[in-house]
Amino acid sequence: MPRNLEDFPLYPYSVGRHIQYHHVRPSGFPVHQLFLIRSGKGIFRDLTDGTETVLAPGMAFVFPPDRGHEYYPLSHEPWHVAFTGIYGSQTGPMLHSLGLLPPSAYHPVRFEECWEAIGGIWQTVNGGNASRQEEQATQELSVSLYRLILMMRRGEPSAGTASRLENEHVRNEALQKAVRLINEHFTEPLLVANLAAAVGYSVQHFQRLFLHEYGVTPHKYLQNLRLERGLQLMTESPGIPVQDIALNLGMETNYFIRVFRKTYGCTPGVMRESLQRSQSQAANRQKQ
Template identity: 25%
Template sequence: MSVTSVLQALSERGPGAVSLAYPKGRYRLHAMVTSAGYDECSGRSYDWDGLKRGEVPFVLLQHTIAGTGRLRYENRQFTLRPGQTMLLNFPHDNRYWLERNKSWEFLWICLNGREVLRMWQELKAVGPVVELPETSLHRLVETCLAVLDGTVTTPAQASVLAYSMAMQLADDLLAWGAVRTASKRPAAIERAISLIHGNPAEFLDVERLARASGYSRYHFSRLFEQHEGISPARFLLRLRMEEASRLLRLEEGSIKAVAQRCGFVDANYFTKVFRRFFGITPRDFRRSGMFNGAPPTSPG
């Protein structure tokens, strides 16, 4: 179903909300949906203060479908318009409300759990008001419908929905994963990236990339991050780590040889960086096999 279709299904249900409260059991789940709902506010009071919602930490996604709402986030003011979504955490210095003689149609989901809260520390940098890509908006509406329709009946199901929602937001809003290339790169950035791809085993730093681009280091770094979503140093590191993981999976060379082919002179330093990046040493990465899609085929 399209986003329009699921929003229509939500509207046809009418205003409503469902809370999911489960007793603490043997298994501690680190992501959880706690409530979801849909509302149409008009001619009545609607006002929430982020410092008066208790001490238990949680997060809120509230998407405006029609009408307008107001948000004060710390010292900034926002008018929430159709298509915009609030990403808020609590307790926090925020307030959102409906102005007199206005209307506001919206849906919301509240989440908590350690993993959700950790991810929100990253998402705060792009909020508190965003326009969600269609993938995240579709996931948001479908999650809300699932809770309202009563299909979420166990803690595990609520946890899957919460984690999936948080990861979809991260995938759509944060600069990680594949480099986004929707917009045409300036020639200066293209020269720098070509240099990186063409010399994976050579030591490259931001200073050399800046010279290749024809800009000062400061201007190059600012332009690079503007177009690629991450700093040039992080981009370079990510490509090195991706190449290292590929070599460890597909070839049998020593860790030192892999390090050198990825631009690291010191194998011990390479191991330290690799572990910080992937959470596992290069040796364990190769030995465990958990990152291999299938065992390598024997040469014919």
């Protein structure tokens, strides 16, 4: 924080980007808060009037200070949130004048720029030392916040933005189709090249988009799905041979064993014995 807060009409009180979990602030937060949602879905509850707002990917939300609230994820997908708390005498008036208060979720036209701006502010603060107290550093942070708030303003998408949003929609549809194909055909021999062709992308571009969206490569997603199904087969059919499990998963036996050991730290046979012991112990406890 700067030595004299009154010298700066805007200044970051807190900033970051992370996977958000349940958080409760009965007394509110001391400054205005600004949120951006990258992925997942969550709910923001105003504890003063009970208003609930669902925050989904691409949305922004601004909340005033000293007002009780809580927020938590709604989906199994990680709720990836960027945030900044903004201190300064001009924060409230500026947010009101741009229509960002009273609180209501919306889709900012320049979402990606806003997301990157928050990352830049965090890097400046996190990478600083005593020099961040100097006037030049604090001025730069104040200017960055001012620019961020201007980019956050509501507005009608331009023709270029509309085209970009349409392209993003096409991309998301393609990735969702790829995931459906994997989920429906994971027991069959599946090549990443065939998946890419099925959704209309080159292999390299498809893998890059998939990794950015889901955090794993298409191959790793398929592999994880097969291994989870393998564990399910062991639990449902304790006597099933390992080679039959591999066959059910569309995998060669030795490869299945190697991947399984690398993932779980033991062979499928050892895992099956462990599962059988756990089931027996649970059954004995129920009898007692």
